[in-house]
Amino acid sequence: MRIRVWGCIGGFAAAAAGVCAAGAADMAAPAYKAPPYQAPVSDWAGFYLGVAGGYGFGATSFPAAGDSVKPRGGVFGGYAGYNWQYGSWVTGLEGDFAGADIKAPDVNGTIQKTDELGSFRARLGYTLMPSLLAYGTAGAGFGHTSLQTVGSFVSTFGEADASQIGWVAGAGLEYKVWGNFIARAEYLHYDLAKTTFTFEQGISAPGSERIDIVRGGLGYKF
Numbered sequence: 001m002r003i004r005v006w007g008c009i010g011g012f013a014a015a016a017a018g019v020c021a022a023g024a025a026d027m028a029a030p031a032y033k034a035p036p037y038q039a040p041v042s043d044w045a046g047f048y049l050g051v052a053g054g055y056g057f058g059a060t061s062f063p064a065a066g067d068s069v070k071p072r073g074g075v076f077g078g079y080a081g082y083n084w085q086y087g088s089w090v091t092g093l094e095g096d097f098a099g100a101d102i103k104a105p106d107v108n109g110t111i112q113k114t115d116e117l118g119s120f121r122a123r124l125g126y127t128l129m130p131s132l133l134a135y136g137t138a139g140a141g142f143g144h145t146s147l148q149t150v151g152s153f154v155s156t157f158g159e160a161d162a163s164q165i166g167w168v169a170g171a172g173l174e175y176k177v178w179g180n181f182i183a184r185a186e187y188l189h190y191d192l193a194k195t196t197f198t199f200e201q202g203i204s205a206p207g208s209e210r211i212d213i214v215r216g217g218l219g220y221k222f
Contacts (some may be wrong), residue, residue: 017039042130042176044090047222049080053213056102060112060145060195062207069112070105081123083221092124092132100143103209114211116144119168120167131176132167141168141190145199145209160197164209167191182222188213 053076061068077098082090097118104112117144125135146161172186191213197205 002061012140013187018170041045042127043085044083044125044133044221045085047080047082048182048219049078050182050184050217050219051078052076052096052098052184052215052217054186056100056114056211058102058190058209059209060104060207060209062205071100071102071104071112071209072124073100073112073114073213075100075102075117075215077118079217079219083123085170088127090123090135091123092123092125094119094123094137111148112145113148114143114145114209117211117213118142119188121168123141125174133174134171135174136169136171137188138167138169141166141188141192143190143192143209143211144167145192145195145197147199147205154182160199162195162197162207164192164195170213182221184217184219185214186213186217188215 016151052073055068055073056075057072059068059070075098077093077096078174079096081094083090095118098116100114100117102114102117117140121139123135123136125133127133143164143166144161145164146159148159168190170188172184172188174182174184179185190209190213192209192211195207195209196205199205
């Protein structure tokens with residue numbers, strides 16, 4: 001009888017010890033929770049510069065004469081800017097300058113050529129992927145265009161040029177191709193509405209020029 005009693009007591013003690021040990025193990029090893037996923041964000045902040053080239057096409061109208069021309073041609077130049085980054089958003093300022101050969105054919109004895117284009121713009125972008133940035137841009141644009149008379153008009157009018165100021169807006173994509181090298185594809189629309197050409201004889205010809213630029217570029221971020 002005593003053996004049975006002590007046997008029962010021993011069994012209960014062993015069971016209780018097992019329950020306590022299991023509880024202690026549960027308390028010592030809480031369930032693991034994985035941290036929430038965070039998409040990687042690439043670093044776009046800092047100073048950068050690059051070169052760009054492309055093609056320009058537009059329209060120039062001369063209201064007083066009732067004429068209009070459609071210049072076409074290439075552009076090539078450089079750009080520089082600075083970016084600030086806030087999470088996936090990127091803001092910045094950029095300036096660019098390009099030599100151009102955007103010409104219109106002889107119309108009524110006059111050849112038009114835009115030989116300079118530039119701008120100073122603000123940019124706002126969003127990182128679609130760590131290495132891919134989409135952005136919009138707008139700011140002040142400027143250019144230089146000349147008119148050259150041909151044939152019998154040379155002795156009467158000669159040449160005229162105009163320094164142009166207006167606005168520019170556009171959009172683009174940038175992609176980190178390797179290390180700090182960044183490729184871009186960009187579209188810009190120049191509106192140089194207030195243009196006045198003054199010939200050597202003092203004759204003025206008011207005009208309005210709009211040019212669309214499609215170009216690619218390669219830059220380096222420092």
